Amino acid sequence: MSAVRPLDREDNEIEAIVARLGRKARAAQGHLALASTEEKRAALAAMAARVRSETERILAANATDLAAMTSGDAMRDRATLDAGRLDAMAGAIETVAALADPVGRILAAWDRPNGLFIERVATPLGVIGVIYESRPNVTADASSLCLMSGNAVILRSGSETLGTATAIVDALRAGLADAGMPQDLVQLVPVKDRAAVGAMLAGADGGIDVIVPRGGRTLVERVEAEAKVPVFAHLEGLCHVFVHAEADRDMAVAVTLNAKMRRPGICGAAETLLVDAAVARSHLPAIAEALAAAGCTLRGDARARALAPMEEATAKDFATEYLAPILSVAVVDGLDGALAHIARYSSGHTESIITADEAAATRFLTEVDSAIVMHNASTQFADGGEFGMGAEIGIATGRMHARGPVGVEQLTTFKYRVHGKGQTRP
Amino acid sequence: MSAVRPLDREDNEIEAIVARLGRKARAAQGHLALASTEEKRAALAAMAARVRSETERILAANATDLAAMTSGDAMRDRATLDAGRLDAMAGAIETVAALADPVGRILAAWDRPNGLFIERVATPLGVIGVIYESRPNVTADASSLCLMSGNAVILRSGSETLGTATAIVDALRAGLADAGMPQDLVQLVPVKDRAAVGAMLAGADGGIDVIVPRGGRTLVERVEAEAKVPVFAHLEGLCHVFVHAEADRDMAVAVTLNAKMRRPGICGAAETLLVDAAVARSHLPAIAEALAAAGCTLRGDARARALAPMEEATAKDFATEYLAPILSVAVVDGLDGALAHIARYSSGHTESIITADEAAATRFLTEVDSAIVMHNASTQFADGGEFGMGAEIGIATGRMHARGPVGVEQLTTFKYRVHGKGQTRP
Structure with missing residues (x-):
């Protein structure tokens, strides 16, 4: 018994800490929900100003985190701040x-x-829980998107960058105070215990409405x-490019190269190329050559390998999100073959068809059931920025509420306002 | 061990049954998602025609259910069909x-x-699981709303009316077949075991996207x-009417009487009357008299009881959804007092302010955080019908995706269609 009790108490304590954050967030959000656009903009300006004016303090905290960090280079690079990155963080706010509000x-x-x-009018969602890893900019990005959409945010930073996140949150909260807004609109889970994540996922005792990982x-x-x-998230972006029989070859080369190699590690990067058998002989060699020249490894099915040099793809490859300069390639029989392949392997994120045939494009855009379909x-x-949303808190592949890039509009819900003159229902 | 195994196997069997319904629904829905408005309307017309042409068979099944029913009169009344109710069911389809599609x-x-x-375009949600009790009309109402919104439905009827639901579903599926549509767009869980509800709530092994109880x-x-x-539901409708200092007395009497007594048992019925202290003396006696004359029991706080005859209300009364001709009454101090009471006790369903003061109304409509706010x-x-939605599958008090009446529009999600000319991202 004595060995178990302290652990139980500790978990209870952490649950209590997270529940308290939730209650404070809820109270602060009630105030924010009634704030004018100008008040919100003034608060965001003050938050950005504080990030700039407290650059030295934030960089010192970041240096302390980095000195204690045991993770590898990739993590360390993502976690590292400098004056330029902090200025960009303020600019993003x-x-x-x-x-637009x-x-x-x-x-x-x-x-x-x-x-x-009767009016249907957009209202804030409430309290957003954001659980992230090592990127310090998420602290400011998520906070500003939540604030502009009228929501309070509870942030859970990766434990190795908790000091950095604390310094940034201190700056953001100072900005809120400068603007006369409740500081508890932005709160950071102050403990490293993983039980805090569980408490957030359980809804913080009613204090969190939606989680964004x-x-x-x-x-x-x-x-x-x-x-x-509810969760706004995508587990993976297993995105497809389909080169249709009526695709312009140069366009197919350029779009496929960009879709895979511009940044192979983002969720919108293509992971599989499908080429219509009707143009595989004419188009695939040029596409493969361009990709190989850019440093991309190709893994093809038998029909693809017969047309261009590439490794052998297994069924597992077509189900793999590489997030790397590797591309699976299959030759398919027409639009139906592409639709069947996508229905089987897609993660529901983004798929694109390359074709000059409007009817084929329309069918593809209609029948592919992904958050984003492209021609x-x-x-x-x-990407939310590329969509003109200004910024995004993430991309969602679920079907409920938010699908695709999640910007400030998607962080709202609505209510109905009914205006009468004393009407009663017969 | 031998006592446990059969039970385990049975639960597994039921899970398998529900998962199979989910797979069949998913396949059928893929077909429906591409159907034209005309095809959907033709299918619904055929379903309505089958409900009418199979009236005798449905009534016979209903008679068998009723003969075996052990529930009380209220349940029996809700479960009872006759030719008129069946005709109304067909009319609702x-x-x-x-x-509008x-x-x-x-x-x-x-x-x-x-x-x-870039276009954001409405698409079906997918597969809707509907779990209901004894009302046979839910079978047809839910099926038609799901079909018109491009969704497949998996129905779980109350066990005492499973025979009736089976007969109705048979008619609906015959109508689908008449129209050349997949019958598995409408499926009924064929077993009475409660484990089937659990399997649906778990998502039918990926086969159900949202549950409507x-x-x-x-x-x-x-x-x-x-x-x-996700669930579209309201746990309760603890709705408030607030008679503000600038309320017209006759309007306050008429609206309160209607809000409580038109049908005291629906979720939109008022459960609490709040009267501004400024007009309690002039307005409350008339309201109380009209309610009492209509057979409503009043339970008031001390200030209300000082102005009109009524029982004593406890704090618990203000947290109670009576669904009966009983009304809690409190005298509050101005708009702020009403907002505080509502923030504490409302279930987030519907609240109404009676006032001639536009500024007070605007504050009420803005600050009350319920799905529906009225002036x-x-x-x-x-109610979805009263809102002009044609029909509703329910009313939701959650904040995600659907809030308020859930009609065919709320049973859709969306995707993004991006139209390019070969653009690549810099």
Whole structure:
């Protein structure tokens, strides 16, 4: 018994800490929900100013984190801040402040025959829980997107960068205070214990409305498996480019090269190339050559390997999100073959068809059931910024509420306002 | 061991049955997602025609259910069909068929500086699981709403009316076949075991996207506690009417009387009356008299009891959804007092303010965080039909995706279509 009790108490303590964050967030959000656009913009400006004015303090905290870090170079690089990165972080906050206010938008309005006038109006979601790993910029990006959309945020930073996150959150909260806004609109889980993640996924005792995980597959898998509240996330981006029989060859080369190699490690990077058998002989060698010249490894099925030099692809390859300069290649029989392959392997993120045939494009855009479907465009455009949303807190492949890039509009819900003159229901 | 194994196997069998329904629903839905509005309307017309042509068979099944029923009169009344109710059920299907098709709506469209044209377009949610109790009309209502919105439905009927539900589903499926549509768009869980509900709440092995419970508090509580997939539901409708200092007395009497007594048992019925202290003396006696004359029991706080005859209300009363001709009454200090009471006790369903003061109304509509907020109108208008949605599958008080009445539009999600000319991302 004596060995168990301290652990139980500790978990309870952490649950209590997270629940308290939730209550404070809820109270602060009630205030923010009524703030004007100008008040929110002033708060964001003050937050950006504080990030700039506290650069030295934040960089010192970052140096301490880095000195204690045991992770490898990739993690260390993502975690490292300098004056330029901090200035960009402040600039990103200012970009969000310039966005149109998503709260209060009239989404629909109509009159009823009995004289009632009904409006559907956008309101904040409430409290957003953001669980992330080592990227310090998530601290500021998520906070500013939540604030502009009228939501409070509870941040859970990776433990190796908790000091950096604390310094950034201190700056953001100082900015909120400067602007006369409740500081508890932005809160950071102050403990490293993993039980805190569990408490957030359980909804923080009613204090969190939705969870956004920002990080690798292990994190997202845990979040999706354990969360008792809704989650905006994508587990993977297994994106396809389909080169149709009517594809222009140069366009097919350029788009495929960009879709895979511009940044092979982002979720919108293509992982599989499908080539219509009708043009495989004419198009595939040129595409393969361009990719190989750019340093991409190709893994093809038998029909693809007969047309260009590449490694042998297994069925597992077509189910793999490489996030690396590797591309699976299959030759398929027409649009139907491509649709069948995509239906089997797609993660529902983004797929693109290259074709000059409008009818084929329309069928592809209609029948592929992914968050984003494209015609004659690189899958790397699957991004909130590229969509014109200004910024995104993530990309969601779920079907509920938010699908695709999650920007400030997607961080709102709505309510109905009914205006009457004393009507009673017969 | 021997006592446990058969039970395990049985649960596994039921899980397998539900998972199979999910796979069949998913396949059928893929077909429906591509159907034209005309094809969906033809299918709904055929389903309505089959309900009418198979009236005798359905009534016979209903008679068998009723003969075996052990439940009380209220349940028996809800479960009882006759030719008139069946004709109304068919008519309700035809009403849904006449609705605007929610699939394919362009929700937004914009050009990007790089020439990309982006559309957000409504698509079906997928497969809806509906868990209900004894009302046979839910079988047809839910099926038609799901079909019109491009979704497949898996129905779980209350066990005492499974025979009736089976006969109705047989008719609906015959109608689907008549129209050349996949019958598995409408499926009924064929077993009475409660483990089937658990299997649905777990998502039917990926075969169900969202659960809609239709029934009493016990059912909704279980669904909200156990569901691993999103739920569209309201646990209760603890709705408030607030009579503000600037309320017209006759309007306050008429709206309160209607909000409570038109049908005291629906979720949009008012459960609490709040009266501004400034007009309590002038307005409350008239309201109380009208309610008492209509057979309503009043339970008031001390200030209310000082002005009109009523029972004593406890704190528990203000937290109680009576669904009966009983009304809690409190005198509050101005708009702030009403907002504080509502923030504490509301279930987030529907609240209404009665006032001639536009500024007070605007503050109420802005600050009350419920799915539906009203000005000078009866809370009994909280209904998809009254909102002009044609019909509703339920009312949701959650914040995600659907809030308020859930009609065919709320049963859709969306995807992004991106139209390019070969653009690559710099």
